[in-house]
Amino acid sequence: MEFRHLRYFLTVAEELHFTRAAEKLNIGQPPLSQQIQSLESELGVRLFNRTRRSVALTEAGEHLVTQAKEILRMSSSLRAELLDIEQGKTGELRIGFTTTGLFVDELSQPLKTYRRRYPDIRISLCEMYSRQQFDALLNQEIDVGYVRLTPGTRQDGLDIRILRHDRLCVVLPEDHPEAAADSLTLTDVCNEPFIFYPEKSGAAVPELVRRLCQRSGFVPTVVQEAAEVLTHIGLVAAGVGISVLPKPVDSLRPGGVAFIPLADEGAELCMGLVTRDEEKSMRILNYINLATFR
Numbered sequence: 001m002e003f004r005h006l007r008y009f010l011t012v013a014e015e016l017h018f019t020r021a022a023e024k025l026n027i028g029q030p031p032l033s034q035q036i037q038s039l040e041s042e043l044g045v046r047l048f049n050r051t052r053r054s055v056a057l058t059e060a061g062e063h064l065v066t067q068a069k070e071i072l073r074m075s076s077s078l079r080a081e082l083l084d085i086e087q088g089k090t091g092e093l094r095i096g097f098t099t100t101g102l103f104v105d106e107l108s109q110p111l112k113t114y115r116r117r118y119p120d121i122r123i124s125l126c127e128m129y130s131r132q133q134f135d136a137l138l139n140q141e142i143d144v145g146y147v148r149l150t151p152g153t154r155q156d157g158l159d160i161r162i163l164r165h166d167r168l169c170v171v172l173p174e175d176h177p178e179a180a181a182d183s184l185t186l187t188d189v190c191n192e193p194f195i196f197y198p199e200k201s202g203a204a205v206p207e208l209v210r211r212l213c214q215r216s217g218f219v220p221t222v223v224q225e226a227a228e229v230l231t232h233i234g235l236v237a238a239g240v241g242i243s244v245l246p247k248p249v250d251s252l253r254p255g256g257v258a259f260i261p262l263a264d265e266g267a268e269l270c271m272g273l274v275t276r277d278e279e280k281s282m283r284i285l286n287y288i289n290l291a292t293f294r
Helices: 003-015 018-025 029-043 059-086 099-103 105-117 130-138 204-215 229-237 247-252 282-292
Strands: 048-050 055-057 091-097 121-127 144-149 158-173 193-196 221-225 243-246 257-261 268-276
Touching: 003 018, 003 029, 003 059, 018 029, 055 059, 091 099, 091 105, 091 130, 091 282, 099 105, 099 247, 105 121, 105 282, 130 144, 130 158, 130 268, 144 158, 144 204, 144 282, 158 204, 158 229, 158 247, 158 282, 193 204, 193 229, 193 243, 204 243, 204 268, 229 243, 229 247, 229 257, 243 247, 247 257, 268 282
Parallel strands: 091 121, 091 144, 193 221
Antiparallel strands: 048 055, 144 268, 158 243, 158 257, 158 268
16 A cells, blocks of 8 residues: 555545546546555455445545544654654764763863754763773764773774873872972872772773883872772872872862873873764764864
């Protein structure tokens, strides 16, 4: 059964006259009659009682009027829904991000614009460490990731676009002797107790800091592990130890601590936008375009 057969049927049902219906449909009366007969044959029921002087709907025909209108309405709605999906205007977008991503425009601005431009997209935000985001992308659990990584990082199956570079800072108690320094090296704080992210967290910072410390000739003494940025800052303010965090965290302007940029070569982390290789979904591509062409 074709949609056009239903449209022909409804026109005849409205006019109850084959000639007038044919004129309204801009087709000949014989072809119209053949189409209605074909529909009746396909359905196995008579839809019209015909005499030389009149045309009337059968009981089955009256029922089909209601059903045909609903079918055509649904087909029109479905067509629009499918077009919206193809153009990336509906569905769900799942975004992973590291905590420090919240403090930069590279996440907040595209997100605001995307919400405004695509109001029918459901956006799910999930905070996770960088390594977890790589795994989640490969496992189809998220669509876009905002990760912290060292320059040159590669991952099979993923496309990484670098959005910005951020200097690492030593976070010291505000009463620390070096709290007023313009910059420091890790050698300057090699004897300090360190607060690190958990070793198996998948965060990019501890891996880089350990490597930089090794290059400077020492192994950091880790006295406390903490999974959250604010916990790091609070522990530093309490005098438990020092931490190393990306510069954007300083935008929180936390009390009781000082952020001192590290002068060591390579003491920086990139923020990257990560998606699966050869992404085809327009819903995801629309976001990528907003996030990378600002």
